[in-house]
Amino acid sequence: xxxxxxSGGDLVQPGGSLRLSxxxxxxxxxxxxxxxxxxxxxxxxxxxxxxxxxGSTYYVESVKGRFTISRDxxxxxxxxxxxxxxxxxxxxxxxNKVPRLPYWGQGTQVTVSS
Numbered sequence: 001x002x003x004x005x006x007s008g009g010d011l012v013q014p015g016g017s018l019r020l021s022x023x024x025x026x027x028x029x030x031x032x033x034x035x036x037x038x039x040x041x042x043x044x045x046x047x048x049x050x051x052x053x054x055g056s057t058y059y060v061e062s063v064k065g066r067f068t069i070s071r072d073x074x075x076x077x078x079x080x081x082x083x084x085x086x087x088x089x090x091x092x093x094x095x096n097k098v099p100r101l102p103y104w105g106q107g108t109q110v111t112v113s114s
Contacts, residue, residue, distance in 0.1 A: 002026040004095050009108030012085055020080040020108055022095030029076040033098035036069060036080045038091035038110075049080060050098055062088075085112045 008020040020036070035050035049069040050058045057069050068081040078095055092107040 002097070002101060004105035006093060006095055006105050006108040009093060009110045011111045011113065013114050014085060014087060014112055016085050016112070017081070017083045018085065018110060020082065020093055020110070022078045022080075022105070024076045024078070024095075024097070027097065029071075030073040034069075034071060034078040035096055035098050035100065036078070037094045037096060037100075038089075039094070039107075040088075040091040043091075045094070048093075051078065082110070085110075087112045 003025050005023045006020060008018060010018055012018055030053065033050055033052045035047050037045050037047050039045040046060065048060050048063050049067055051069045051071050059067060066082065066084045069078065071078045080093070082089065090110060090112050092109055094104050094107045096104065
């Protein structure tokens with residue numbers, strides 16, 4: 001079964017940076033586009049960034065210029081570098097393949113607060 005294990009979340013001050021990692025298993029990682037999603041309390045889960053098999057990237061408008069998605073096919077891992085973090089970036093962050101599976105990993109908590 002395909003599994004995703006997210007890590008790297010933390011409590012950080014506004015303006016700070018974090019790098020999230022997502023290790024995938026049970027799939028041929030290089031065959032799939034990957035995406036990062038987030039869910040804030042009381043809100044629906046949203047896609048924030050995605051990366052295709054050839055490295056093309058897409059971002060939701062609210063994170064453009066601040067977040068960078070990348071992948072390492074040799075490590076079956078997708079990353080999300082987050083800079084200039086804002087309180088509204090506070091959420092549980094998940095990764096999934098594209099098209100996404102109907103289940104999720106445990107996510108990693110990002111809290112942006114002073």
